[in-house]
Amino acid sequence: MATLCRPAVAVPEHVITLDQTLDLARTLHAGHPQLPLALRLIENTGVRTRHLVQPIERTLTHPGFTARNEVYEREAKLRVPEVVERALGYAELTARDIDLIVYVSCTGFMMPSMTAWLINRMGFRSDTRQVPIAQLGCAAGGAAVNRAHDFCRAYPGANVLIVACEFCSLCYQPTDLEVGSLLSNGLFGDAVAAVVMRGHGGHGVHVERNGSHVVPDTEGWISYGVRDTGFHFQLDKRVPGTMAMLAPALRGLADQHGWDVSGLGFYIVHAGGPRILDDLCRFLGLEPAAFRHSRATLTERGNIASAVVFDALARLFAEGAVPDGAPGLIAGFGPGITAEISLGSWTTVPSEPARRRPRAISAAEVTLVHPAAPRRFPAGTTITE
Structure with missing residues:
Protein backbone atom coordinates (compact mmCIF):
# COMPACT_ATOMS: atom_id res chain seq x y z
CA MET A 1 0.00 0.00 0.00
CA ALA A 2 1.41 3.40 -0.99
CA THR A 3 2.30 5.85 1.79
CA LEU A 4 2.36 9.63 1.46
CA CYS A 5 5.29 10.74 3.60
CA ARG A 6 6.07 14.01 5.35
CA PRO A 7 6.09 17.02 2.99
CA ALA A 8 8.82 19.66 2.83
CA VAL A 9 7.61 23.23 2.34
CA ALA A 10 9.36 26.58 1.87
CA VAL A 11 8.05 30.09 1.32
CA PRO A 12 10.00 33.06 -0.10
CA GLU A 13 11.66 35.68 2.04
CA HIS A 14 9.52 38.69 1.02
CA VAL A 15 6.46 39.16 3.25
CA ILE A 16 3.36 41.31 2.88
CA THR A 17 0.84 41.73 5.69
CA LEU A 18 -2.91 42.27 5.56
CA ASP A 19 -2.51 45.92 6.60
CA GLN A 20 0.02 46.52 3.83
CA THR A 21 -2.28 44.85 1.31
CA LEU A 22 -5.21 47.04 2.33
CA ASP A 23 -3.08 50.20 2.20
CA LEU A 24 -1.87 49.29 -1.29
CA ALA A 25 -5.44 48.69 -2.47
CA ARG A 26 -6.54 52.08 -1.12
CA THR A 27 -3.60 53.80 -2.82
CA LEU A 28 -3.66 52.01 -6.17
CA HIS A 29 -7.45 51.96 -6.57
CA ALA A 30 -8.51 55.11 -4.74
CA GLY A 31 -11.19 55.97 -7.30
CA HIS A 32 -12.57 52.47 -7.80
CA PRO A 33 -16.35 52.50 -7.29
CA GLN A 34 -16.29 49.10 -5.58
CA LEU A 35 -13.20 49.68 -3.45
CA PRO A 36 -15.09 49.40 -0.11
CA LEU A 37 -16.46 46.01 -1.20
CA ALA A 38 -13.02 44.80 -2.30
CA LEU A 39 -11.44 45.91 0.99
CA ARG A 40 -14.14 44.12 2.97
CA LEU A 41 -13.68 40.92 0.95
CA ILE A 42 -9.90 41.01 1.42
CA GLU A 43 -10.30 41.46 5.18
CA ASN A 44 -12.74 38.55 5.30
CA THR A 45 -10.30 36.11 3.66
CA GLY A 46 -8.62 35.53 7.00
CA VAL A 47 -5.21 35.97 5.35
CA ARG A 48 -2.81 37.84 7.65
CA THR A 49 0.53 37.35 5.90
CA ARG A 50 1.70 36.16 2.49
CA HIS A 51 5.14 35.44 1.08
CA LEU A 52 6.25 36.78 -2.31
CA VAL A 53 9.02 35.62 -4.60
CA GLN A 54 9.98 39.26 -5.33
CA PRO A 55 9.90 42.47 -3.26
CA ILE A 56 6.49 44.13 -3.38
CA GLU A 57 7.82 47.05 -5.44
CA ARG A 58 8.91 44.66 -8.17
CA THR A 59 5.78 42.52 -7.83
CA LEU A 60 3.60 45.53 -8.65
CA THR A 61 5.44 46.25 -11.90
CA HIS A 62 4.63 44.44 -15.12
CA PRO A 63 7.70 44.10 -17.38
CA GLY A 64 5.80 41.78 -19.76
CA PHE A 65 5.00 38.09 -19.88
CA THR A 66 8.43 37.12 -21.22
CA ALA A 67 10.26 38.76 -18.32
CA ARG A 68 7.83 37.36 -15.76
CA ASN A 69 8.20 33.83 -17.06
CA GLU A 70 11.97 34.21 -16.89
CA VAL A 71 11.55 35.08 -13.20
CA TYR A 72 9.40 31.98 -12.74
CA GLU A 73 11.99 29.68 -14.31
CA ARG A 74 14.92 31.24 -12.48
CA GLU A 75 13.24 31.17 -9.07
CA ALA A 76 11.90 27.64 -9.55
CA LYS A 77 15.38 26.34 -10.35
CA LEU A 78 16.76 28.22 -7.35
CA ARG A 79 14.19 27.09 -4.79
CA VAL A 80 12.91 23.64 -5.78
CA PRO A 81 16.08 21.50 -5.30
CA GLU A 82 16.46 22.14 -1.57
CA VAL A 83 12.81 21.31 -0.92
CA VAL A 84 13.13 18.12 -2.97
CA GLU A 85 16.20 17.07 -0.98
CA ARG A 86 14.35 17.50 2.31
CA ALA A 87 11.31 15.57 1.06
CA LEU A 88 13.56 12.71 -0.03
CA GLY A 89 15.21 12.80 3.40
CA TYR A 90 11.85 12.60 5.18
CA ALA A 91 11.00 9.55 3.06
CA GLU A 92 14.46 8.02 3.71
CA LEU A 93 15.06 7.69 -0.03
CA THR A 94 17.48 9.11 -2.58
CA ALA A 95 16.84 10.56 -6.02
CA ARG A 96 17.74 7.22 -7.58
CA ASP A 97 14.91 5.50 -5.69
CA ILE A 98 12.29 7.63 -7.47
CA ASP A 99 10.40 6.12 -10.42
CA LEU A 100 8.08 9.02 -11.29
CA ILE A 101 8.14 12.80 -10.77
CA VAL A 102 4.82 14.66 -10.77
CA TYR A 103 5.35 18.42 -11.09
CA VAL A 104 2.39 20.73 -10.57
CA SER A 105 2.25 24.46 -11.20
CA CYS A 106 -0.19 26.92 -12.76
CA THR A 107 1.82 30.13 -12.37
CA GLY A 108 4.56 29.75 -15.00
CA PHE A 109 5.49 27.70 -18.03
CA MET A 110 8.54 25.65 -18.99
CA MET A 111 9.13 23.22 -21.83
CA PRO A 112 10.89 20.88 -21.32
CA SER A 113 9.19 20.68 -17.96
CA MET A 114 10.91 21.26 -14.65
CA THR A 115 10.85 17.46 -14.31
CA ALA A 116 13.52 17.10 -17.02
CA TRP A 117 15.68 19.75 -15.36
CA LEU A 118 15.44 17.94 -12.02
CA ILE A 119 16.37 14.60 -13.58
CA ASN A 120 19.47 16.13 -15.18
CA ARG A 121 20.57 18.21 -12.20
CA MET A 122 19.73 16.16 -9.12
CA GLY A 123 20.79 12.63 -9.96
CA PHE A 124 17.45 11.02 -10.75
CA ARG A 125 17.69 8.03 -13.06
CA SER A 126 17.36 8.71 -16.77
CA ASP A 127 14.39 6.31 -16.94
CA THR A 128 12.44 8.32 -14.34
CA ARG A 129 8.95 9.01 -15.68
CA GLN A 130 7.54 12.52 -15.87
CA VAL A 131 4.01 13.87 -15.36
CA PRO A 132 3.79 17.69 -15.47
CA ILE A 133 0.34 19.04 -14.51
CA ALA A 134 -0.27 22.67 -15.46
CA GLN A 135 -3.99 23.33 -15.87
CA LEU A 136 -5.72 22.09 -12.73
CA GLY A 137 -4.91 25.15 -10.65
CA CYS A 138 -5.51 24.71 -6.93
CA ALA A 139 -6.88 21.19 -7.47
CA ALA A 140 -3.52 20.01 -8.80
CA GLY A 141 -2.13 19.17 -5.35
CA GLY A 142 -4.91 16.65 -4.81
CA ALA A 143 -4.59 15.42 -8.40
CA ALA A 144 -0.86 14.84 -7.92
CA VAL A 145 -1.53 12.65 -4.89
CA ASN A 146 -4.12 10.70 -6.86
CA ARG A 147 -1.92 10.18 -9.92
CA ALA A 148 0.94 9.08 -7.64
CA HIS A 149 -1.41 6.60 -5.99
CA ASP A 150 -2.54 5.28 -9.38
CA PHE A 151 1.10 4.80 -10.41
CA CYS A 152 1.99 2.95 -7.22
CA ARG A 153 -1.00 0.66 -7.71
CA ALA A 154 -0.01 -0.03 -11.31
CA TYR A 155 3.65 -0.56 -10.38
CA PRO A 156 3.78 -2.05 -6.86
CA GLY A 157 6.84 -0.93 -4.97
CA ALA A 158 7.39 2.18 -7.10
CA ASN A 159 8.20 5.54 -5.45
CA VAL A 160 6.83 8.90 -6.63
CA LEU A 161 8.11 12.42 -5.98
CA ILE A 162 5.52 15.21 -6.10
CA VAL A 163 6.64 18.83 -6.47
CA ALA A 164 4.32 21.86 -6.28
CA CYS A 165 5.81 25.22 -7.28
CA GLU A 166 3.45 28.17 -7.17
CA PHE A 167 4.50 31.80 -7.60
CA CYS A 168 1.03 33.31 -7.70
CA SER A 169 2.40 36.85 -7.35
CA LEU A 170 3.81 36.60 -10.89
CA CYS A 171 0.21 36.59 -12.13
CA TYR A 172 -0.55 40.05 -10.73
CA GLN A 173 -2.21 42.16 -13.45
CA PRO A 174 -2.38 45.90 -12.63
CA THR A 175 -5.01 46.55 -15.30
CA ASP A 176 -7.50 43.95 -14.01
CA LEU A 177 -9.97 45.94 -11.94
CA GLU A 178 -12.87 43.52 -11.45
CA VAL A 179 -13.71 42.87 -7.82
CA GLY A 180 -12.67 39.23 -8.19
CA SER A 181 -9.23 40.31 -9.40
CA LEU A 182 -8.83 42.82 -6.58
CA LEU A 183 -9.78 40.08 -4.12
CA SER A 184 -7.22 37.67 -5.59
CA ASN A 185 -4.53 40.34 -5.13
CA GLY A 186 -5.04 40.00 -1.39
CA LEU A 187 -5.58 36.24 -1.26
CA PHE A 188 -2.81 34.39 -3.10
CA GLY A 189 0.73 33.73 -1.94
CA ASP A 190 3.88 31.94 -3.14
CA ALA A 191 5.30 28.62 -1.95
CA VAL A 192 7.22 25.50 -2.97
CA ALA A 193 6.41 22.03 -1.62
CA ALA A 194 7.60 18.49 -2.24
CA VAL A 195 6.51 15.11 -0.90
CA VAL A 196 7.25 11.47 -1.63
CA MET A 197 4.76 8.64 -1.97
CA ARG A 198 6.50 5.38 -1.14
CA GLY A 199 5.36 2.11 -2.67
CA HIS A 200 6.62 0.17 0.37
CA GLY A 201 7.40 1.34 3.89
CA GLY A 202 7.27 4.90 5.11
CA HIS A 203 5.37 6.86 7.75
CA THR A 348 3.29 5.57 12.45
CA VAL A 349 4.97 2.20 11.90
CA PRO A 350 5.47 0.93 8.34
CA SER A 351 3.36 -2.17 7.71
CA GLU A 352 5.71 -3.32 4.96
CA PRO A 353 9.51 -3.46 4.82
CA ALA A 354 11.19 -0.70 2.86
CA ARG A 355 12.44 -1.62 -0.58
CA ARG A 356 15.16 0.60 -1.96
CA ARG A 357 17.31 0.58 -5.00
CA PRO A 358 21.09 0.20 -4.53
CA ARG A 359 22.65 3.49 -3.48
CA ALA A 360 25.89 3.02 -5.42
CA ILE A 361 26.22 4.87 -8.74
CA SER A 362 28.90 4.82 -11.36
CA ALA A 363 31.38 7.59 -12.09
CA ALA A 364 29.55 8.31 -15.33
CA GLU A 365 26.27 8.73 -13.48
CA VAL A 366 27.84 11.13 -11.01
CA THR A 367 28.35 13.58 -13.85
CA LEU A 368 24.58 13.85 -14.18
CA VAL A 369 24.57 15.92 -11.00
CA HIS A 370 25.42 19.44 -12.06
CA PRO A 371 28.12 20.80 -9.71
CA ALA A 372 26.51 24.23 -9.73
CA ALA A 373 23.02 23.00 -8.91
CA PRO A 374 21.65 25.28 -6.13
CA ARG A 375 21.12 23.76 -2.71
CA ARG A 376 20.21 26.78 -0.59
CA PHE A 377 17.48 29.39 -0.56
CA PRO A 378 18.21 33.15 -0.38
CA ALA A 379 18.58 34.65 3.08
CA GLY A 380 15.23 35.15 4.77
CA THR A 381 13.46 32.22 3.11
CA THR A 382 11.14 30.43 5.51
CA ILE A 383 11.56 26.65 5.56
CA THR A 384 8.94 24.54 7.30
CA GLU A 385 8.58 20.87 8.06
Whole structure:
Protein backbone atom coordinates (compact mmCIF):
# COMPACT_ATOMS: atom_id res chain seq x y z
CA MET A 1 0.00 0.00 0.00
CA ALA A 2 1.41 3.40 -0.99
CA THR A 3 2.30 5.85 1.79
CA LEU A 4 2.36 9.63 1.46
CA CYS A 5 5.29 10.74 3.60
CA ARG A 6 6.07 14.01 5.35
CA PRO A 7 6.09 17.02 2.99
CA ALA A 8 8.82 19.66 2.83
CA VAL A 9 7.61 23.23 2.34
CA ALA A 10 9.36 26.58 1.87
CA VAL A 11 8.05 30.09 1.32
CA PRO A 12 10.00 33.06 -0.10
CA GLU A 13 11.66 35.68 2.04
CA HIS A 14 9.52 38.69 1.02
CA VAL A 15 6.46 39.16 3.25
CA ILE A 16 3.36 41.31 2.88
CA THR A 17 0.84 41.73 5.69
CA LEU A 18 -2.91 42.27 5.56
CA ASP A 19 -2.51 45.92 6.60
CA GLN A 20 0.02 46.52 3.83
CA THR A 21 -2.28 44.85 1.31
CA LEU A 22 -5.21 47.04 2.33
CA ASP A 23 -3.08 50.20 2.20
CA LEU A 24 -1.87 49.29 -1.29
CA ALA A 25 -5.44 48.69 -2.47
CA ARG A 26 -6.54 52.08 -1.12
CA THR A 27 -3.60 53.80 -2.82
CA LEU A 28 -3.66 52.01 -6.17
CA HIS A 29 -7.45 51.96 -6.57
CA ALA A 30 -8.51 55.11 -4.74
CA GLY A 31 -11.19 55.97 -7.30
CA HIS A 32 -12.57 52.47 -7.80
CA PRO A 33 -16.35 52.50 -7.29
CA GLN A 34 -16.29 49.10 -5.58
CA LEU A 35 -13.20 49.68 -3.45
CA PRO A 36 -15.09 49.40 -0.11
CA LEU A 37 -16.46 46.01 -1.20
CA ALA A 38 -13.02 44.80 -2.30
CA LEU A 39 -11.44 45.91 0.99
CA ARG A 40 -14.14 44.12 2.97
CA LEU A 41 -13.68 40.92 0.95
CA ILE A 42 -9.90 41.01 1.42
CA GLU A 43 -10.30 41.46 5.18
CA ASN A 44 -12.74 38.55 5.30
CA THR A 45 -10.30 36.11 3.66
CA GLY A 46 -8.62 35.53 7.00
CA VAL A 47 -5.21 35.97 5.35
CA ARG A 48 -2.81 37.84 7.65
CA THR A 49 0.53 37.35 5.90
CA ARG A 50 1.70 36.16 2.49
CA HIS A 51 5.14 35.44 1.08
CA LEU A 52 6.25 36.78 -2.31
CA VAL A 53 9.02 35.62 -4.60
CA GLN A 54 9.98 39.26 -5.33
CA PRO A 55 9.90 42.47 -3.26
CA ILE A 56 6.49 44.13 -3.38
CA GLU A 57 7.82 47.05 -5.44
CA ARG A 58 8.91 44.66 -8.17
CA THR A 59 5.78 42.52 -7.83
CA LEU A 60 3.60 45.53 -8.65
CA THR A 61 5.44 46.25 -11.90
CA HIS A 62 4.63 44.44 -15.12
CA PRO A 63 7.70 44.10 -17.38
CA GLY A 64 5.80 41.78 -19.76
CA PHE A 65 5.00 38.09 -19.88
CA THR A 66 8.43 37.12 -21.22
CA ALA A 67 10.26 38.76 -18.32
CA ARG A 68 7.83 37.36 -15.76
CA ASN A 69 8.20 33.83 -17.06
CA GLU A 70 11.97 34.21 -16.89
CA VAL A 71 11.55 35.08 -13.20
CA TYR A 72 9.40 31.98 -12.74
CA GLU A 73 11.99 29.68 -14.31
CA ARG A 74 14.92 31.24 -12.48
CA GLU A 75 13.24 31.17 -9.07
CA ALA A 76 11.90 27.64 -9.55
CA LYS A 77 15.38 26.34 -10.35
CA LEU A 78 16.76 28.22 -7.35
CA ARG A 79 14.19 27.09 -4.79
CA VAL A 80 12.91 23.64 -5.78
CA PRO A 81 16.08 21.50 -5.30
CA GLU A 82 16.46 22.14 -1.57
CA VAL A 83 12.81 21.31 -0.92
CA VAL A 84 13.13 18.12 -2.97
CA GLU A 85 16.20 17.07 -0.98
CA ARG A 86 14.35 17.50 2.31
CA ALA A 87 11.31 15.57 1.06
CA LEU A 88 13.56 12.71 -0.03
CA GLY A 89 15.21 12.80 3.40
CA TYR A 90 11.85 12.60 5.18
CA ALA A 91 11.00 9.55 3.06
CA GLU A 92 14.46 8.02 3.71
CA LEU A 93 15.06 7.69 -0.03
CA THR A 94 17.48 9.11 -2.58
CA ALA A 95 16.84 10.56 -6.02
CA ARG A 96 17.74 7.22 -7.58
CA ASP A 97 14.91 5.50 -5.69
CA ILE A 98 12.29 7.63 -7.47
CA ASP A 99 10.40 6.12 -10.42
CA LEU A 100 8.08 9.02 -11.29
CA ILE A 101 8.14 12.80 -10.77
CA VAL A 102 4.82 14.66 -10.77
CA TYR A 103 5.35 18.42 -11.09
CA VAL A 104 2.39 20.73 -10.57
CA SER A 105 2.25 24.46 -11.20
CA CYS A 106 -0.19 26.92 -12.76
CA THR A 107 1.82 30.13 -12.37
CA GLY A 108 4.56 29.75 -15.00
CA PHE A 109 5.49 27.70 -18.03
CA MET A 110 8.54 25.65 -18.99
CA MET A 111 9.13 23.22 -21.83
CA PRO A 112 10.89 20.88 -21.32
CA SER A 113 9.19 20.68 -17.96
CA MET A 114 10.91 21.26 -14.65
CA THR A 115 10.85 17.46 -14.31
CA ALA A 116 13.52 17.10 -17.02
CA TRP A 117 15.68 19.75 -15.36
CA LEU A 118 15.44 17.94 -12.02
CA ILE A 119 16.37 14.60 -13.58
CA ASN A 120 19.47 16.13 -15.18
CA ARG A 121 20.57 18.21 -12.20
CA MET A 122 19.73 16.16 -9.12
CA GLY A 123 20.79 12.63 -9.96
CA PHE A 124 17.45 11.02 -10.75
CA ARG A 125 17.69 8.03 -13.06
CA SER A 126 17.36 8.71 -16.77
CA ASP A 127 14.39 6.31 -16.94
CA THR A 128 12.44 8.32 -14.34
CA ARG A 129 8.95 9.01 -15.68
CA GLN A 130 7.54 12.52 -15.87
CA VAL A 131 4.01 13.87 -15.36
CA PRO A 132 3.79 17.69 -15.47
CA ILE A 133 0.34 19.04 -14.51
CA ALA A 134 -0.27 22.67 -15.46
CA GLN A 135 -3.99 23.33 -15.87
CA LEU A 136 -5.72 22.09 -12.73
CA GLY A 137 -4.91 25.15 -10.65
CA CYS A 138 -5.51 24.71 -6.93
CA ALA A 139 -6.88 21.19 -7.47
CA ALA A 140 -3.52 20.01 -8.80
CA GLY A 141 -2.13 19.17 -5.35
CA GLY A 142 -4.91 16.65 -4.81
CA ALA A 143 -4.59 15.42 -8.40
CA ALA A 144 -0.86 14.84 -7.92
CA VAL A 145 -1.53 12.65 -4.89
CA ASN A 146 -4.12 10.70 -6.86
CA ARG A 147 -1.92 10.18 -9.92
CA ALA A 148 0.94 9.08 -7.64
CA HIS A 149 -1.41 6.60 -5.99
CA ASP A 150 -2.54 5.28 -9.38
CA PHE A 151 1.10 4.80 -10.41
CA CYS A 152 1.99 2.95 -7.22
CA ARG A 153 -1.00 0.66 -7.71
CA ALA A 154 -0.01 -0.03 -11.31
CA TYR A 155 3.65 -0.56 -10.38
CA PRO A 156 3.78 -2.05 -6.86
CA GLY A 157 6.84 -0.93 -4.97
CA ALA A 158 7.39 2.18 -7.10
CA ASN A 159 8.20 5.54 -5.45
CA VAL A 160 6.83 8.90 -6.63
CA LEU A 161 8.11 12.42 -5.98
CA ILE A 162 5.52 15.21 -6.10
CA VAL A 163 6.64 18.83 -6.47
CA ALA A 164 4.32 21.86 -6.28
CA CYS A 165 5.81 25.22 -7.28
CA GLU A 166 3.45 28.17 -7.17
CA PHE A 167 4.50 31.80 -7.60
CA CYS A 168 1.03 33.31 -7.70
CA SER A 169 2.40 36.85 -7.35
CA LEU A 170 3.81 36.60 -10.89
CA CYS A 171 0.21 36.59 -12.13
CA TYR A 172 -0.55 40.05 -10.73
CA GLN A 173 -2.21 42.16 -13.45
CA PRO A 174 -2.38 45.90 -12.63
CA THR A 175 -5.01 46.55 -15.30
CA ASP A 176 -7.50 43.95 -14.01
CA LEU A 177 -9.97 45.94 -11.94
CA GLU A 178 -12.87 43.52 -11.45
CA VAL A 179 -13.71 42.87 -7.82
CA GLY A 180 -12.67 39.23 -8.19
CA SER A 181 -9.23 40.31 -9.40
CA LEU A 182 -8.83 42.82 -6.58
CA LEU A 183 -9.78 40.08 -4.12
CA SER A 184 -7.22 37.67 -5.59
CA ASN A 185 -4.53 40.34 -5.13
CA GLY A 186 -5.04 40.00 -1.39
CA LEU A 187 -5.58 36.24 -1.26
CA PHE A 188 -2.81 34.39 -3.10
CA GLY A 189 0.73 33.73 -1.94
CA ASP A 190 3.88 31.94 -3.14
CA ALA A 191 5.30 28.62 -1.95
CA VAL A 192 7.22 25.50 -2.97
CA ALA A 193 6.41 22.03 -1.62
CA ALA A 194 7.60 18.49 -2.24
CA VAL A 195 6.51 15.11 -0.90
CA VAL A 196 7.25 11.47 -1.63
CA MET A 197 4.76 8.64 -1.97
CA ARG A 198 6.50 5.38 -1.14
CA GLY A 199 5.36 2.11 -2.67
CA HIS A 200 6.62 0.17 0.37
CA GLY A 201 7.40 1.34 3.89
CA GLY A 202 7.27 4.90 5.11
CA HIS A 203 5.37 6.86 7.75
CA GLY A 204 2.35 9.00 6.98
CA VAL A 205 -0.89 8.46 5.08
CA HIS A 206 -1.51 4.98 3.61
CA VAL A 207 -3.60 6.03 0.60
CA GLU A 208 -6.34 3.48 -0.01
CA ARG A 209 -8.71 5.05 -2.52
CA ASN A 210 -8.94 8.12 -4.73
CA GLY A 211 -11.57 9.80 -6.86
CA SER A 212 -12.37 12.88 -8.92
CA HIS A 213 -15.52 14.91 -9.41
CA VAL A 214 -16.30 17.71 -11.89
CA VAL A 215 -19.34 19.89 -11.30
CA PRO A 216 -21.16 20.11 -14.66
CA ASP A 217 -21.17 23.41 -16.58
CA THR A 218 -18.89 25.31 -14.20
CA GLU A 219 -15.67 25.42 -16.26
CA GLY A 220 -15.95 29.20 -16.59
CA TRP A 221 -16.16 29.84 -12.86
CA ILE A 222 -12.38 29.70 -12.23
CA SER A 223 -10.22 30.32 -15.27
CA TYR A 224 -7.26 32.05 -16.86
CA GLY A 225 -7.54 34.55 -19.64
CA VAL A 226 -4.27 33.95 -21.52
CA ARG A 227 -3.23 37.23 -23.14
CA ASP A 228 -0.13 39.08 -24.31
CA THR A 229 0.43 40.17 -20.71
CA GLY A 230 0.27 36.62 -19.37
CA PHE A 231 -2.24 34.81 -17.17
CA HIS A 232 -5.28 36.79 -16.04
CA PHE A 233 -7.08 35.12 -13.14
CA GLN A 234 -10.87 35.13 -13.55
CA LEU A 235 -13.16 34.30 -10.64
CA ASP A 236 -16.94 33.97 -10.78
CA LYS A 237 -18.89 35.27 -7.79
CA ARG A 238 -20.56 31.85 -7.45
CA VAL A 239 -17.30 30.08 -6.56
CA PRO A 240 -17.57 30.55 -2.75
CA GLY A 241 -20.76 28.48 -2.82
CA THR A 242 -19.29 25.44 -4.58
CA MET A 243 -19.04 23.28 -1.47
CA ALA A 244 -22.78 22.68 -1.70
CA MET A 245 -21.96 20.79 -4.92
CA LEU A 246 -18.65 19.22 -3.88
CA ALA A 247 -19.37 18.09 -0.30
CA PRO A 248 -21.66 15.29 -1.57
CA ALA A 249 -18.77 14.00 -3.72
CA LEU A 250 -16.56 13.77 -0.63
CA ARG A 251 -19.29 11.97 1.27
CA GLY A 252 -20.03 9.67 -1.65
CA LEU A 253 -16.41 8.51 -2.05
CA ALA A 254 -16.16 7.83 1.68
CA ASP A 255 -19.43 5.87 1.54
CA GLN A 256 -18.03 3.71 -1.27
CA HIS A 257 -15.07 2.93 1.00
CA GLY A 258 -17.30 2.07 3.94
CA TRP A 259 -16.35 5.20 5.91
CA ASP A 260 -18.47 7.97 7.42
CA VAL A 261 -16.97 11.22 6.13
CA SER A 262 -18.22 13.00 9.25
CA GLY A 263 -16.25 10.71 11.59
CA LEU A 264 -12.71 10.63 10.22
CA GLY A 265 -9.55 11.21 12.23
CA PHE A 266 -8.03 13.96 10.05
CA TYR A 267 -8.95 16.27 7.16
CA ILE A 268 -6.51 17.96 4.77
CA VAL A 269 -8.35 20.15 2.27
CA HIS A 270 -7.55 23.05 -0.02
CA ALA A 271 -8.13 26.36 1.76
CA GLY A 272 -9.40 28.58 -1.04
CA GLY A 273 -11.04 30.87 1.48
CA PRO A 274 -12.78 30.80 4.86
CA ARG A 275 -16.25 30.21 3.41
CA ILE A 276 -15.03 27.02 1.72
CA LEU A 277 -13.98 25.67 5.10
CA ASP A 278 -17.05 26.97 6.93
CA ASP A 279 -19.40 25.42 4.38
CA LEU A 280 -17.57 22.08 4.52
CA CYS A 281 -18.03 22.08 8.30
CA ARG A 282 -21.74 22.68 7.84
CA PHE A 283 -22.33 20.19 5.01
CA LEU A 284 -20.20 17.43 6.56
CA GLY A 285 -21.27 18.01 10.16
CA LEU A 286 -17.77 18.85 11.43
CA GLU A 287 -16.38 21.18 14.07
CA PRO A 288 -14.20 24.09 12.82
CA ALA A 289 -11.13 22.48 14.42
CA ALA A 290 -11.32 19.68 11.85
CA PHE A 291 -9.80 22.07 9.31
CA ARG A 292 -7.38 23.82 11.67
CA HIS A 293 -4.34 23.02 9.52
CA SER A 294 -5.95 24.35 6.34
CA ARG A 295 -7.05 27.49 8.23
CA ALA A 296 -3.50 28.01 9.54
CA THR A 297 -2.11 27.77 6.02
CA LEU A 298 -4.64 30.33 4.79
CA THR A 299 -3.93 32.70 7.68
CA GLU A 300 -0.15 32.57 7.55
CA ARG A 301 0.49 32.07 3.82
CA GLY A 302 -2.69 32.82 1.94
CA ASN A 303 -3.99 30.62 -0.85
CA ILE A 304 -0.79 29.01 -2.16
CA ALA A 305 -2.68 27.12 -4.88
CA SER A 306 -1.62 23.49 -5.40
CA ALA A 307 0.80 23.67 -2.45
CA VAL A 308 -1.97 24.20 0.13
CA VAL A 309 -2.69 20.51 0.77
CA PHE A 310 1.01 19.78 1.31
CA ASP A 311 1.48 22.71 3.69
CA ALA A 312 -1.58 21.61 5.68
CA LEU A 313 -0.34 18.00 5.69
CA ALA A 314 3.07 19.15 6.93
CA ARG A 315 1.28 20.88 9.84
CA LEU A 316 -0.52 17.63 10.65
CA PHE A 317 2.84 15.83 10.81
CA ALA A 318 4.28 18.58 13.03
CA GLU A 319 1.32 18.37 15.41
CA GLY A 320 2.04 14.68 15.95
CA ALA A 321 -1.35 13.88 17.43
CA VAL A 322 -2.90 11.45 14.92
CA PRO A 323 -3.34 7.93 16.33
CA ASP A 324 -2.07 5.00 14.32
CA GLY A 325 -4.74 3.67 11.96
CA ALA A 326 -6.90 6.82 12.03
CA PRO A 327 -8.83 7.27 8.76
CA GLY A 328 -8.54 10.57 6.91
CA LEU A 329 -9.25 12.57 3.80
CA ILE A 330 -7.15 14.77 1.48
CA ALA A 331 -8.94 16.96 -1.07
CA GLY A 332 -8.00 19.67 -3.53
CA PHE A 333 -10.52 21.95 -5.25
CA GLY A 334 -9.98 24.02 -8.36
CA PRO A 335 -10.97 24.90 -11.94
CA GLY A 336 -13.52 22.71 -13.57
CA ILE A 337 -15.04 23.02 -10.92
CA THR A 338 -12.98 19.99 -9.88
CA ALA A 339 -12.46 18.03 -6.67
CA GLU A 340 -9.58 15.56 -6.34
CA ILE A 341 -10.10 13.35 -3.28
CA SER A 342 -7.95 10.75 -1.49
CA LEU A 343 -8.83 8.49 1.43
CA GLY A 344 -6.21 6.88 3.61
CA SER A 345 -5.19 5.72 7.07
CA TRP A 346 -2.46 7.17 9.25
CA THR A 347 0.51 4.95 9.98
CA THR A 348 3.29 5.57 12.45
CA VAL A 349 4.97 2.20 11.90
CA PRO A 350 5.47 0.93 8.34
CA SER A 351 3.36 -2.17 7.71
CA GLU A 352 5.71 -3.32 4.96
CA PRO A 353 9.51 -3.46 4.82
CA ALA A 354 11.19 -0.70 2.86
CA ARG A 355 12.44 -1.62 -0.58
CA ARG A 356 15.16 0.60 -1.96
CA ARG A 357 17.31 0.58 -5.00
CA PRO A 358 21.09 0.20 -4.53
CA ARG A 359 22.65 3.49 -3.48
CA ALA A 360 25.89 3.02 -5.42
CA ILE A 361 26.22 4.87 -8.74
CA SER A 362 28.90 4.82 -11.36
CA ALA A 363 31.38 7.59 -12.09
CA ALA A 364 29.55 8.31 -15.33
CA GLU A 365 26.27 8.73 -13.48
CA VAL A 366 27.84 11.13 -11.01
CA THR A 367 28.35 13.58 -13.85
CA LEU A 368 24.58 13.85 -14.18
CA VAL A 369 24.57 15.92 -11.00
CA HIS A 370 25.42 19.44 -12.06
CA PRO A 371 28.12 20.80 -9.71
CA ALA A 372 26.51 24.23 -9.73
CA ALA A 373 23.02 23.00 -8.91
CA PRO A 374 21.65 25.28 -6.13
CA ARG A 375 21.12 23.76 -2.71
CA ARG A 376 20.21 26.78 -0.59
CA PHE A 377 17.48 29.39 -0.56
CA PRO A 378 18.21 33.15 -0.38
CA ALA A 379 18.58 34.65 3.08
CA GLY A 380 15.23 35.15 4.77
CA THR A 381 13.46 32.22 3.11
CA THR A 382 11.14 30.43 5.51
CA ILE A 383 11.56 26.65 5.56
CA THR A 384 8.94 24.54 7.30
CA GLU A 385 8.58 20.87 8.06
